[in-house]
Amino acid sequence: MLLQQSVTYQLADGMRLVFIPTDKFKTVSLALFLHLELRADLATRAALLSAVLERGSRRYPDSLTLRRELEQLYGAELSTDIHKKGERHLISCTLEMVHSRFVGEGEELFRRGVSILGGIIGDPLLEKGSFREEYVAQEKEHLAQEIKGLINDKAQYALERCLSKMCQGERYGVYKLGRLEDLEQITPASLGQFYRELVPRCPIDLYMVGDLDPEKVLRLVEEELRIQRDGLSASLPPTEVRAEVEKVRYYEESMPVQQSKLVLGYRTGTSFDSEDYYPLLMYNGILGGFPHSKLFVNVREKASLAYYVYSRLERLKGLMVIAAGIEAGEYQKALGIIEKQVEAMARGEISPAEMENTRRSLINALRVQEDSPYPLINAHLEGSIGGRIETVDEMVRAIERVTPEEIARVARKVQLDTVYLLRGEEGGEASA
């Protein structure tokens, strides 16, 4: 329902504003996205830029003044972040604030919020074209720690390792935070230049969700969000979806940890905008998207081999991953059971209950998106990146129509590409 009510404005300077009016939330939520091509030579700068922007704007030149202004807005939450969606890289700036009516304030509160976001993206702290030296140096150090810190979450680490091995020669293989070796070479001046070249031309989407008057929203955006633009957005290359796998590659890495992490990367040969997308969504749901799925039932409930096991689509890249946390000694057994489930899918062994349960669960997952502002924004954003803008009702109808034959057709295109094991080795016992 909410997506149907969204209003899209193409602003004069090539930016797009999507406004979703609703009075069901306590908040007003803003999200601005700068779109870039995901590329090894840009990724580190984009990640660093996102962090440096959050340090302040010309109006709020240091974190202390900025954070205090956010507190005055009743604890508004501001953050910049970096995302990878298919072979697109996005810098985001989000601001969520309580709606003024709950704190006995007027519209001025909202204007101050938009003005903060406008300043962070459109009027950053540049001095002679350079970012402030100490901010850049500090954020380089923080980003370096964050890149190295991937290892702290073993499941996430294993997932990233598998995908980067699998997509070595593709843009998708680039890590969203970039590389340590590129970080060293970035200077306050080169980062300033990157900003000045990026912002005038990159596609920019701004989302607003909340109980607001559309005309006032437009006026506020024009007044408070001043971004230097060339007038038109550059077009970005589409994500490449590869279907062929020459031969399955196996990788293994050892680490002194208690639980081994198994990750399998598959190519589905089906892109988000393809007519096979909804059958693929059903395929993934039946295989491993839910606690009633084949993987959960067979690997966890029947064989008792794992606590977590799931399959997940990287729908903008046409990939699927299966992940499980297992005992090192059970690697072959777990792999065997997983492959058996994938083979069963390819043979079309799907029960009527699996069909219906998955359909209902997928429809439920779609409908609940409209009950939280950021999932709602994300659904619209991914749809527009992937070339599939639909209302929830249209998506529901598409899921209702998927047949077992269509799933079997999609299943035959799914190919295993890469198997990665983070093997827990001796010495991983707890020693508190």
Added chain:
Amino acid sequence: MSISWDILKSPELEERACRCLIEPGLEVYVLVKKGYRKKYAIFSTRFGSIDSRFQVEGSDQVIDVPDGVAHFLEHKLFEDEQGDVMERFAALGASPNAFTTFTHTTYLFSGTENFPDCLELLLDFVQEPYFTRETVQKEQGIIGQEIRMYQDHPQWRVFFNLLEALYALHPVRKDITGSLESIARITPELLYDCYRTFYHPSNMALFVVGDVDPRQVGEQVAANLARRNYRPLGEIRRFYPEEPPAVNRTRVSQEMVVSQPILHLGFKDAEAAGLTGEELLRRELAMDLLLSIIFAPSEPLYQELYEEGLIDDRFDAGYEAENTYAFTLIGGETRDPELLYQRLMEAIHRQRRRGIPQETFERHRRQHLGEYIRRFNSLEFIANNYLAYRFRGADFFAVPALLKQLKREEVESLLNSQLQEEQHALSLVLPRPG
């Protein structure tokens, strides 16, 4: 059958909840959220990981159970004679789950369709235990992997190591999942003993939030419970060891595969143990305010530490209080844990010398109020918190009024009595060499 309802209003939030008591003693809450597609329901029992020794009134038997029983029972209720509960929720298009904390176990579902059927299923599966030797054994494998997963989780380890350092005897020091050894001792009989004690409706509560009709919810729950012929349950007595006020150990550390050290600094609040209801909630709010006044990103300390690379933007400080224990926890990843430790302790002393300016106090109070309201977007947040506070005897809707009542002097006096040198312990996770 007539059910009498109380109305609980929160003018600040423009929300109201209805409450009723259903025979034989189940508290039911319904909060109507217009415009939401999702309905979210939780069915909770006051049985958590710390309830390892108990007795029911009228019985002379004191029962001791192995660590991790509450969590194990949570897993096992998802299976009954007809098979897997997950699948039946899926057929209704709903998503079920459960979680166990130190003090309670919660079963839940969220879904947009078939609400009465989903609610019926939730009520049924939680009230119909089915444990066999074979299913218990199978679950030991699954939970064994869950335990291993947490053992590799640095944030989890640094937290539980800290609790072990703060507490010598209180079972809050033990992992909620138990250990591989303790879960090996769990049997179907033991699960039934716990079940009969803690899963009586008078020890439980239900919270439903979404666009639903409270009257229908009440009638449905009453009908479901009526056919089960519950007998009244005597009062449950829970026994906790006499915890000394002093910390158990001042420092613990563990080596793991991590990119840099993680530090958690904890302060045991022995004075708060025994507080309940509004007093406990008030102390929690005051402590949270105090911690953000010292450690929040809007204060100079945070900015100095951040600029020196001693903390990152996940650095956090918080206070956790239950009826039998309470502590403060401060920490995050750091390049130099010794230096960070020293700076944090100094910062507390410095704040004591300076006191709390009124302007600072007001700014943080405003921030807390706004954040509380914002989070009411989430049905899960509302239901989970409402019951968690209810179980401590407090009213979660009272937060805005209590925040407004709080005085700077009250927070300042906590600054002087709390966060004392002799109440602290340090937990570190350090990178494994090589």
